[in-house]
Amino acid sequence: xxxxxxxxxxxxxxxxxxxxxxxxxxxxxxxxxxxxxxxxxxxxxxxxxxxxxxxxxxxxxxxxxxxxxxxxxxxxxxxxxxxxxxxxxxxxxxxxxxxxxxxxxxxxxxxxxxxxxxxxxxxxxxxxxxxxxxxx
Amino acid sequence: xxxxxxxxxxxxxxxxxxxxxxxxxxxxxxxxxxxxxxxxxxxxxxxxxxxxxxxxxxxxxxxxxxxxxxxxxxxxxxxxxxxxxxxxxxxxxxxxxxxxxxxxxxxxxxxxxxxxxxxxxxxxxxxxxxxxxxxx
DNA sequence: TTCAAAATTTATAATGATTATAAATACATT
DNA sequence: AATGTATTTATAATCATTATAAATTTTGAA
Numbered sequence: 295x296x297x298x299x300x301x302x303x304x305x306x307x308x309x310x311x312x313x314x315x316x317x318x319x320x321x322x323x324x325x326x327x328x329x330x331x332x333x334x335x336x337x338x339x340x341x342x343x344x345x346x347x348x349x350x351x352x353x354x355x356x357x358x359x360x361x362x363x364x365x366x367x368x369x370x371x372x373x374x375x376x377x378x379x380x381x382x383x384x385x386x387x388x389x390x391x392x393x394x395x396x397x398x399x400x401x402x403x404x405x406x407x408x409x410x411x412x413x414x415x416x417x418x419x420x421x422x423x424x425x426x427x428x429x430x
Numbered sequence: 431x432x433x434x435x436x437x438x439x440x441x442x443x444x445x446x447x448x449x450x451x452x453x454x455x456x457x458x459x460x461x462x463x464x465x466x467x468x469x470x471x472x473x474x475x476x477x478x479x480x481x482x483x484x485x486x487x488x489x490x491x492x493x494x495x496x497x498x499x500x501x502x503x504x505x506x507x508x509x510x511x512x513x514x515x516x517x518x519x520x521x522x523x524x525x526x527x528x529x530x531x532x533x534x535x536x537x538x539x540x541x542x543x544x545x546x547x548x549x550x551x552x553x554x555x556x557x558x559x560x561x562x563x564x565x566x
Numbered sequence: 567t568t569c570a571a572a573a574t575t576t577a578t579a580a581t582g583a584t585t586a587t588a589a590a591t592a593c594a595t596t
Numbered sequence: 597a598a599t600g601t602a603t604t605t606a607t608a609a610t611c612a613t614t615a616t617a618a619a620t621t622t623t624g625a626a
Contacts, residue, residue: 348576369507398546410534416560423553484605
């Protein structure tokens with residue numbers, strides 16, 4: 295039975311995160327909505343189903359997820375952080391017209407090739423801004 | 431005479447910014463301190479010489495400078511913006527140990543090569559994080 | 567099962583960078 | 597000098613995030 299939640303639970307356990315109800319629901323939301331949501335957006339979406347959830351829990355949970363590298367925090371010059379399920383390395387493009395944040399591919403070895411020598415690089419963010427095809 | 435300030439004035443005039451005293455002093459500070467200062471750091475440094483300067487003026491001025499592309503705003507995942515005199519394209523590396531933000535070279539054509547097709551890219555930020563040679 | 571310690575969650579208030587607003591001052595042009 | 601415009605200032609407001617401590621839930625041993 296419940297394959298769906300078992301998979302999500304296992305993702306948490308693999309990262310050494312205890313699978314509480316709220317953590318499962320937040321991870322489920324992130325897996326289903328690859329729209330780079332903000333903490334507030336997640337909070338609002340979950341409030342419908344989990345009336346007792348608090349904003350703090352969302353913030354706490356996202357902090358743990360980020361620390362354990364389940365998600366990646368995006369700070370593309372806005373005043374609020376956005377969150378992305380970590381998969382392949384990729385860049386982010388923000389359309390300054392409609393606000394949408396797009397993913398775009400970047401080859402991992404290309405990213406490695408620009409690393410400054412003698413520095414230990416642990417995190418790589420590429421943020422481009424401009425106008426998306428829809429708005430052009 | 432006063433070559434120094436004439437040069438700074440001209441930089442402002444070239445970008446269509448009227449060269450008020452405070453704007454000249456802020457640009458002078460940015461030219462002399464390529465340390466990616468925050469608005470607050472600039473405000474504090476200038477307060478010594480210009481006792482009447484207000485924080486708002488620093489914020490206003492940095493906003494104009496950014497808009498006219500005299501400086502570049504850096505948002506490398508901190509809660510405050512930093513400012514960089516715009517010169518050649520380059521990446522930024524933040525040492526998570528000592529907090530220093532380093533510049534590192536990126537070839538302009540390499541940056542162009544990773545642009546997603548059909549998007550009009552107007553701004554390119556590359557932010558790496560990790561440990562710098564000093565802290566290693 | 568029961569109980570105590572640990573982990574998680576909640577409610578509330580605080581923080582702090584940035585922005586909004588409107589008044590005051592400086593500047594430019596006739 | 598007078599007038600309109602641009603700049604600067606002081607003050608208060610905003611708002612995402614964090615701090616704190618109490619409440620609740622979970623866990624694991626007895």
